[in-house]
Amino acid sequence: MTLSQAITLPFATTAQAQDTPIPKDANGETVRHSACLVNCGSRCPLKVIVKNDRIVRIEPEDAKDDAVFGEHQIRPCLRGRSSRWRVYSPDRIKYPMKRVGKRGEGKFKRISWDEATAFIAAELTRVSEQYGREAIYYNYQSGAYYHTQGRPAWIRLLNLTG
Structure with a gap:
């Protein structure tokens, strides 16, 4: 489950993309790409590592050159990297x-x-x-x-x- 799938609203639409399998590594983990959407507006890119449909960790994107994000190498702060805790928090409000x-x-x-x-x-x-x-x-x-x-x-x- 990606962060954007875990944190969504009922009127969000599903992208009309081709259903292709996502490659898993030797540990059974997949990498999904998302962004930090917590208050500052930077929308820092995140790699969401998923195993058995659960987020196991969140890492910053590791762009190797400026061609990916331009000269401004955006890196998420601790708020973005702690998004997993908001997804699975027992205090999270899931319904209106x-x-x-x-x-x-x-x-x-x-x-x-x-x-x-x-x-x-x-x-x-x-x-x-x-x-x-x-x-x-x-x-x-x-x-x-x-x-x-x-x-x-x-x-x-x-x-x-x-």
Whole structure:
């Protein structure tokens, strides 16, 4: 499992690529290529080492010359190299949750993706109508939000709201 497969949203599309087997080394490990999408915006390239469908380690890409990434040799920091721990953390939230208690109480219930997207749409509409469209603010680099980190997804969402 690659990092981008492990950390995705339900509306992410699957690439229409030819299904070719990925070569394994003598230890049964495969190398998948991903990128660090944690807050800074650099999107450092990562090699995700997978064995038996589990990430076993994450390494930086080892480009040997400038032709691969240009003169700027991007290397992931510890946040990027620790992505495996976020994927397998017992504290990771895997499903939409809605607060049912008072703020700060830590009481949540699991809801469906349909409920979550309907709630978000209703809140975007309510805030926009009550306070104006400028009240919907996109704060770049406020945390790890992976596939929605790119500007196109946010611009599309904001364009859909008018």
